[in-house]
Amino acid sequence: MEAPLQTEMVELVPNGKHSEGLLPAAAPTVDNQRVEGPRQSCVEGEGFLQKSPSKEPHFTDFEGKTSFGMSVFNLSNAIMGSGILGLAYAMANTGIILFLFLLTAVALLSSYSIHLLLKSSGIVGIRAYEQLGYRAFGTPGKLAAALAITLQNIGAMSSYLYIIKSELPLVIQTFLNLEEKTSDWYVNGNYLVILVSVTIILPLALMRQLGYLGYSSGFSLSCMVFFLIAVIYKKFHVPCPLPLNFANITGNFSHGEVIEEEVQLQVNEAAAFCSPNYFTLNSQTAYTIPIMAFAFVCHPEVLPIYTELKDPTKRKMQHISNLSIAVMYVMYFLAALFGYLTFYDGVESELLHTYSKVGPFDVLILCVRVAVLTAVTLTVPIVLFPVRRAIQQMLFQNQEFSWPRHVFIATSLLTCINLLVIFAPNILGIFGVIGATSAPCLIFIFPAIFYFRIVPTEKEPARSTPKILALCFALLGLLLMTMSLSFIIIDWVSGNSRHGGSH
Numbered sequence: 001m002e003a004p005l006q007t008e009m010v011e012l013v014p015n016g017k018h019s020e021g022l023l024p025a026a027a028p029t030v031d032n033q034r035v036e037g038p039r040q041s042c043v044e045g046e047g048f049l050q051k052s053p054s055k056e057p058h059f060t061d062f063e064g065k066t067s068f069g070m071s072v073f074n075l076s077n078a079i080m081g082s083g084i085l086g087l088a089y090a091m092a093n094t095g096i097i098l099f100l101f102l103l104t105a106v107a108l109l110s111s112y113s114i115h116l117l118l119k120s121s122g123i124v125g126i127r128a129y130e131q132l133g134y135r136a137f138g139t140p141g142k143l144a145a146a147l148a149i150t151l152q153n154i155g156a157m158s159s160y161l162y163i164i165k166s167e168l169p170l171v172i173q174t175f176l177n178l179e180e181k182t183s184d185w186y187v188n189g190n191y192l193v194i195l196v197s198v199t200i201i202l203p204l205a206l207m208r209q210l211g212y213l214g215y216s217s218g219f220s221l222s223c224m225v226f227f228l229i230a231v232i233y234k235k236f237h238v239p240c241p242l243p244l245n246f247a248n249i250t251g252n253f254s255h256g257e258v259i260e261e262e263v264q265l266q267v268n269e270a271a272a273f274c275s276p277n278y279f280t281l282n283s284q285t286a287y288t289i290p291i292m293a294f295a296f297v298c299h300p301e302v303l304p305i306y307t308e309l310k311d312p313t314k315r316k317m318q319h320i321s322n323l324s325i326a327v328m329y330v331m332y333f334l335a336a337l338f339g340y341l342t343f344y345d346g347v348e349s350e351l352l353h354t355y356s357k358v359g360p361f362d363v364l365i366l367c368v369r370v371a372v373l374t375a376v377t378l379t380v381p382i383v384l385f386p387v388r389r390a391i392q393q394m395l396f397q398n399q400e401f402s403w404p405r406h407v408f409i410a411t412s413l414l415t416c417i418n419l420l421v422i423f424a425p426n427i428l429g430i431f432g433v434i435g436a437t438s439a440p441c442l443i444f445i446f447p448a449i450f451y452f453r454i455v456p457t458e459k460e461p462a463r464s465t466p467k468i469l470a471l472c473f474a475l476l477g478l479l480l481m482t483m484s485l486s487f488i489i490i491d492w493v494s495g496n497s498r499h500g501g502s503h
């Protein structure tokens with residue numbers, strides 16, 4: 001890859017975590033009402049996005065260098081993450097048609113919310129999500145946005161560590177040629193996740209600058225493409241029902257003489273199990289919107305990517321967003337469809353883990369596991385950077401850089417996330433809670449209310465169609481959030497979760 005391209009890439013952090021996203025960039029706005037002070041010299045990772053001092057990043061005079069194509073790549077990278085692993089489960093609980101309808105709706109709404117963000121930022125010349133919050137509602141607005149981003153990133157990190165907890169034991173089991181899972185510590189996900197956190201993630205998270213870690217953004221995206229190809233390939237090579245499922249659904253295989261009707265019944269049951277549902281509703285359907293919302297979150301990265309764009313215009317950035325969302329929409333649908341059509345109702349909330357039913361020694365699945373594990377392990381420290389920065393911004397705003405504080409925040413964050421992952425029964429809880437709280441805030445509620453406040457009434461009166469639409473959008477977000485949260489809580493209380501994949 002050419003040097004200039006690399007420079008552009010390194011400025012972005014994968015899974016939507018831009019290194020500058022949480023900075024109070026010293027961007028004096030056009031009509032200078034609520035603008036934050038100059039950037040703190042103590043901000044970590046400064047070298048990660050070095051600009052010449054004469055060219056203080058300003059939305060209007062900042063000279064972006066990133067091409068259209070590279071921006072599509074960067075934004076796709078920001079969208080794509082662990083969310084893709086939960087979508088097949090969502091399809092199993094909605095049916096193909098309802099899933100397609102909901103996925104389309106979330107993708108379209110996501111694109112509309114980017115439109116709101118771009119329009120608001122165009123008016124005030126701001127290039128970070130929190131700053132829009134600050135501009136709209138002052139410090140509470142900024143804190144709310146920072147909190148939602150922090151929560152979203154903590155959710156993303158937890159889901160990554162959860163993947164380590166569930167997949168690493170399987171990889172080790174395969175390498176050690178163990179047919180059955182033993183109780184040894186080296187195949188215990190909880191120990192392994194702590195081990196990986198301490199030996200790999202913590203040292204990387206302690207770095208002051210991200211440096212080359214930024215390059216792994218492209219790597220994670222390639223791993224997910226590899227994962228998708230494997231899912232499609234496996235659909236045509238994994239039998240349905242799996243011997244395990246068949247035994248489960250028919251139950252009494254070995255009981256005495258099997259009379260002809262029983263055989264027929266079993267065949268019918270197997271056929272019913274292995275035919276797709278087009279429209280289903282059950283208690284787990286409540287997780288669908290949160291999983292999809294989680295999967296489409298990239299909104300904190302849109303403005304930084306816009307700032308980096310060459311010859312930026314709102315229209316161009318909207319095209320970039322629409323294209324990235326469209327590409328991810330296709331990938332998400334294919335992964336969900338083929339994952340579902342491989343296991344049908346037997347699919348687990350973390351699709352990759354479901355392949356352990358196929359057989360522990362499958363080479364293709366082993367390679368996918370190793371690739372995904374490497375990608376998520378490298379992504380955790382990158383996602384941790386903006387969270388630490390947000391915490392520093394919120395709690396230690398005007399203080400110099402301090403190593404003890406730097407180390408303390410990273411260690412505490414990792415400890416909390418480890419505990420969360422060890423005690424979380426499955427990844428669905430993470431997708432559910434984050435997808436029902438911070439994701440709707442970042443996608444629906446905040447862009448709409450920020451827009452409502454930021455666009456001046458002289459330009460668009462409060463009762464103008466775009467503003468009323470924006471308010472309806474915020475209300476829709478609030479409704480989805482309340483509904484999803486209530487259904488998830490009801491599901492927990494009634495304890496009838498049927499998802500697999502716990503360890």
Ligand SMILES: NC(=O)C[C@H](N)C(=O)O
Binds near residue numbers: 015294298
């Ligand atoms: N960027 C994020 O916060 C989550 C990402 N959309 C994912 O699916 O993992």
